[in-house]
Amino acid sequence: MALESQSQKNKYGQGVFGDVYSIIKDLEIDHHNSTFAFQFQLPPLPNLLVSREVREFISGALAGAMTKAILAPLETIRTRMVVGVGSKNITGSFIQVIEQQGWQGLWAGNMINMLRIIPTQAIELGTFECVKRTMTSVQEKWKQNEHPKLQIGCINMDLSLSWISPVALAGAAAGIASTLVCHPLEVLKDRLTVSPEAYPSLGIAIRNIYKDGGVGAFYAGISPTLIGMLPYSTCYYFMYDTMKKTYCQTRNKKSLTRPEMLLLGALAGFTASTISFPLEVARKRLMVGALQGKCPPNMAAALSEVIREEGLKGLYRGWGASCLKVMPSSGITWMFYEAWKDILLVQNSNSY
Known part of the structure; x- marks a missing residue:
């Protein structure tokens, strides 16, 4: 092997051609099958990214x-319709924006929106995975250690944690965490979308909002946002995780295909959005009410x-546009998220 390796180095030389040869050798090529195929793997991640939680955030x-x-x-059409700006139907709003x-x-x-969604999704999905995993572990340890019992007179009560759904709790925690951290970016996004004349750029929007209300203005509507986020986030994650487990058990599968992730994610988003949409309408009213002179x-x-x-029916104004946005957004997000987890978690864990 040493002689062979040395002869290969001599044959292909050093520098560029040697590097190319080493890259080709790293590709796993199946010579026995009639079809040509290779497997691509990312290089091992730095030590900073070894943590499972960090990879889930990324x-x-x-x-x-x-x-x-x-x-x-x-997202633009949905926001305009929810807050009552411009046309009351999807097509009319679309044409109006273009004109x-x-x-x-x-x-x-x-x-x-991009600056907002990167930390929002990182915190939300990362928190969901972390809390779900932690809560599941706590429940298992609680059960193994024979959880304590509470006796009141002749009544004995088991202090069990089995009635708590780790998925529902994780979904609620994910929504709260992402909202508290990223709410100012949501306020900026809505102002830029609804009133581009008053807020033509990000810098002007930040300056004007701070001038009008200080730091507190960036948290306008935080209370209704949290109230509206709880049912949506809890239902959204609970629906997706439950449908995923049920579907896999029914089909005797270990994991979902990408199209199945897309479909189940869309259904979870549709259900959660429909349930919590009136709260979303009220939240948007509070957040941009100052722009219309009434809040x-x-x-x-x-x-x-x-x-x-x-x-x-006003409580569901813009619901159609919201579904058109939420359903593909939820489906695509889960599809991309699971795909990136496969790359960052599975491939790199196998390389250590």
Whole structure:
């Protein structure tokens, strides 16, 4: 082997050709099959990225960035319809944006949207995985250690944690964590999307918002956002994880294919969005109410205002546009996220 290796080095030489030869040798080529195939593997990641949690955060960030780059126009249309700006239907709103701002108007606020979604998805998906794994481990240890019992008179109660769903708890924690960290970016994105005349650039938007209300202005609507996020995030992650496990058990599969991830992610987003959409409408009203010269004092007042002005159907104004955005966004995010996890977790764990 040593002689063979030396002869190969002499044959191909050093420098560029030697490097090319070494790269080709690293590709796993199957000479016995009639079809040519090779397997590509990323190089081992730095020690900083050995942690599973860090890799999950990176996977979430990459998935979020790729999804938003594709679906930015739908996000613009959805935001305008939810807050009541312009046309009341999807097609009319789409045409109106193009007529007023050109094609680039469909990507209004997209830069801040990308800056927002990268940390948001990283924190949200990373927190979900971490809390779910931790809670599952706690439940197993609690069960193995014979959890304590509480006795009140003649009544004995088992202090069990089995009634808590790790997935639902992780989903709620993911929504809260990402909202607290990234809410200022959400405020900036909405201002840039809804009122590009008043906020033509990111720098001007930051300066004007700070001038109007200080640091607190960047957290406008944080309470209704958290209230609206809890049911959505909890339902979203619970639905996806439950459907994934049920589908795999029914089909006797260990994992989903990419199209199946796309479909189940879309269904989870549709269900969660439908349940929590009235809270989303009220939240958007509170966040951009100052732009229209009227801002409801709280979420209940915002909901009452919508019902008074538009009836119960007003609570679902923009729901169609929201579904058109949420469903592909959820499906594509899960597909990209699982794909990046396969690359960063599976491939690199095998290389150590």
